[in-house]
Amino acid sequence: MGRASKGQATAATAPVIIMVRPQLGENIGMAARAMLNCGLSSLRLVSPRDGWPNERAQRAASGADIVLEQAEIFETVGEAVADLEHVLATTARNRELSQRILTARHAATEMRGWIGQGRRIGVMFGPERTGLENDDMVHADTALSIPLNPQFSSLNVAQAVLLVAYEWSASGDTTPVERMAEHATRPATKEELQNLFEHLERALDQSGFLRNKDMRPSMVLNLRALLQRAQMTEQEARTFHGVIKFLSKGKHEE
Amino acid sequence: MGRASKGQATAATAPVIIMVRPQLGENIGMAARAMLNCGLSSLRLVSPRDGWPNERAQRAASGADIVLEQAEIFETVGEAVADLEHVLATTARNRELSQRILTARHAATEMRGWIGQGRRIGVMFGPERTGLENDDMVHADTALSIPLNPQFSSLNVAQAVLLVAYEWSASGDTTPVERMAEHATRPATKEELQNLFEHLERALDQSGFLRNKDMRPSMVLNLRALLQRAQMTEQEARTFHGVIKFLSKGKHEE
Numbered sequence: 237m238g239r240a241s242k243g244q245a246t247a248a249t250a251p252v253i254i255m256v257r258p259q260l261g262e263n264i265g266m267a268a269r270a271m272l273n274c275g276l277s278s279l280r281l282v283s284p285r286d287g288w289p290n291e292r293a294q295r296a297a298s299g300a301d302i303v304l305e306q307a308e309i310f311e312t313v314g315e316a317v318a319d320l321e322h323v324l325a326t327t328a329r330n331r332e333l334s335q336r337i338l339t340a341r342h343a344a345t346e347m348r349g350w351i352g353q354g355r356r357i358g359v360m361f362g363p364e365r366t367g368l369e370n371d372d373m374v375h376a377d378t379a380l381s382i383p384l385n386p387q388f389s390s391l392n393v394a395q396a397v398l399l400v401a402y403e404w405s406a407s408g409d410t411t412p413v414e415r416m417a418e419h420a421t422r423p424a425t426k427e428e429l430q431n432l433f434e435h436l437e438r439a440l441d442q443s444g445f446l447r448n449k450d451m452r453p454s455m456v457l458n459l460r461a462l463l464q465r466a467q468m469t470e471q472e473a474r475t476f477h478g479v480i481k482f483l484s485k486g487k488h489e490e
Numbered sequence: 491m492g493r494a495s496k497g498q499a500t501a502a503t504a505p506v507i508i509m510v511r512p513q514l515g516e517n518i519g520m521a522a523r524a525m526l527n528c529g530l531s532s533l534r535l536v537s538p539r540d541g542w543p544n545e546r547a548q549r550a551a552s553g554a555d556i557v558l559e560q561a562e563i564f565e566t567v568g569e570a571v572a573d574l575e576h577v578l579a580t581t582a583r584n585r586e587l588s589q590r591i592l593t594a595r596h597a598a599t600e601m602r603g604w605i606g607q608g609r610r611i612g613v614m615f616g617p618e619r620t621g622l623e624n625d626d627m628v629h630a631d632t633a634l635s636i637p638l639n640p641q642f643s644s645l646n647v648a649q650a651v652l653l654v655a656y657e658w659s660a661s662g663d664t665t666p667v668e669r670m671a672e673h674a675t676r677p678a679t680k681e682e683l684q685n686l687f688e689h690l691e692r693a694l695d696q697s698g699f700l701r702n703k704d705m706r707p708s709m710v711l712n713l714r715a716l717l718q719r720a721q722m723t724e725q726e727a728r729t730f731h732g733v734i735k736f737l738s739k740g741k742h743e744e
Contacts, residue, residue: 269646272639273638273639273649274638275638298644299642300642332673334670334673334674334725334726336669337669337670337671338667339663339666339667339668341667379671381665383660383663383665384527384528384529385526385659388526390527390552392520392523395520399656405637405639406637409593409637411593413592413593413595414592414596416588417587417591420588467590
């Protein structure tokens with residue numbers, strides 16, 4: 237077993253991930269990658285089955301080496317959580333203890349609150365085969381459960397780390413829920429669309445497509461609604477002017 | 491390559507997952523497991539590199555065999571999306587096309603809306619090494635992007651499937667954000683707590699702990715606040731009565 241360092245006073249800007257008695261190196265590595273994907277980097281391992289360091293973990297980390305290099309190793313859960321002020325424990329079901337159980341999403345919100353007060357937080361994950369035992373759970377303030385398909389809820393431990401880390405990251409994320417690809421030009425203004433619609437309608441009048449006077453008004457409205465729905469960029473409106481011009485060329489020359 | 495079935499009219503109760511030119515069987519299997527964890531079961535594969543069926547996929551699925559057995563195989567993206575009405579495409583960055591880009595969470599909300607109208611929806615994921623090409627992306631109505639650590643955003647494809655499937659599942663989830671473990675008895679009523687506090691204070695008065703009359707009121711308030719914060723169950727309140735009784739036994743006999 238590697239060094240059994242004392243938990244250092246972690247800069248309390250994000251939760252620590254604690255893997256308890258992990259069995260497969262691959263899962264440790266995939267968990268490290270998932271953590272770094274979500275901006276987490278503090279990993280603690282309690283009694284990893286195959287010792288430490290672990291080559292399979294390194295291969296599975298796919299570049300998240302920094303997380304593995306800085307990982308701290310402990311012999312017991314008690315030592316691994318000693319310097320923390322709040323501990324959450326992931327559990328598929330809680331067998332005996334009377335604990336609050338939070339969804340992963342709500343837990344992320346609570347963790348943001350604690351971290352905002354400078355508290356040191358950890359989230360524990362159990363071994364692949366059995367999950368956390370009661371003797372582990374008793375170190376936790378709160379249980380955390382990820383709502384999943386009740387008919388098939390057995391989640392790989394690295395996937396569980398990903399979902400908890402993702403909810404943490406999402407709880408602080410400010411990405412606009414909808415945007416346009418960055419290289420896209422600005423959206424067309426309503427005046428630009430108006431000009432485009434009029435160009436199209438002139439061309440359609442000349443071509444005879446709108447010759448039925450009774451049908452014309454609803455035809456025009458429907459075409460405008462269709463094109464408006466496409467939410468054209470200014471560049472696309474110009475392209476479309478060209479499309480109309482070239483399609484109607486023959487007609488002009490007639 | 492396996493059968494190239496025509497996309498069947500899927501019961502439109504959940505989105506279809508489309509993996510485009512997946513390279514590693516392990517990732518197909520892990521994606522299948524993640525899908526079933528989140529209640530999704532329709533998987534389509536476009537030109538899987540190592541053919542189909544794939545033994546490595548089966549091993550990695552860890553019991554989600556039903557998803558792999560029902561997987562449909564297509565030669566082109568066009569064929570794989572032919573019967574769908576809305577297609578989203580996951581992309582780390584969109585290189586050329588002017589498309590709306592939604593966060594995974596917002597996309598889940600939009601998908602709920604479409605599915606609610608009985609529409610058939612698919613979400614495309616690209617090959618491990620390169621992601622989706624522009625020629626693939628053009629089959630999509632909307633791009634979907636998962637906000638991640640910009641310094642380390644390369645997500646394993648099975649992890650990407652998990653996050654999209656999880657957001658889909660979470661968007662329809664009604665699990666209470668906080669609950670107590672199921673075996674826990676009901677919370678203590680305020681009257682039961684009141685009785686407990688009074689029992690404790692009588693015992694502390696007899697023991698001499700509250701003998702300082704000036705300190706007594708704030709001491710009592712602080713102890714009540716502490717015990718109230720523990721949110722005892724009715725069972726725990728009874729246990730605590732026993733703790734007080736036995737700790738103060740010696741005092742009664744003096």
